[in-house]
Amino acid sequence: APWQRGTDENxxxxxxxxxxxxxxxxxxxxxxxxxxxxxxxxCPRKCLGWKTPYELFFSKALRLI
Incomplete structure (x- = not known):
């Protein structure tokens, strides 16, 4: 059901x-x-701890925080 796949539907x-x-x-x-x-x-995602898919895939930080 769609409500069980929040990340996919988002x-x-x-x-x-x-x-x-x-x-x-x-x-x-x-x-x-x-x-x-x-x-x-x-684009940062809440489900990724406010990291971007790019950051996680390439292990590169995009922000200076």
Whole structure:
């Protein structure tokens, strides 16, 4: 059930901001997709202890705190 997969459903909501259901994905350019991917991967997430997916995957800090 969707309410049991909070992180997945939240991520789907974030993706829908850039790629609405009414839009055809085939019309998106590679540059647009890469820009959206970079924005999403560099956005802090509560479930990751306010780190970004980028920070965890590449073991690099993006902030000076």
């Amino acid at each position: 991520t789907n909501g974030l993706l829908r901001e850039y790629f609405p259901k009414t839009e055809d994905m085939n019309s998106c350019t590679k540059d647009y997709i890469e820009t959206c991917m970079e924005k999403l991967n560099k």
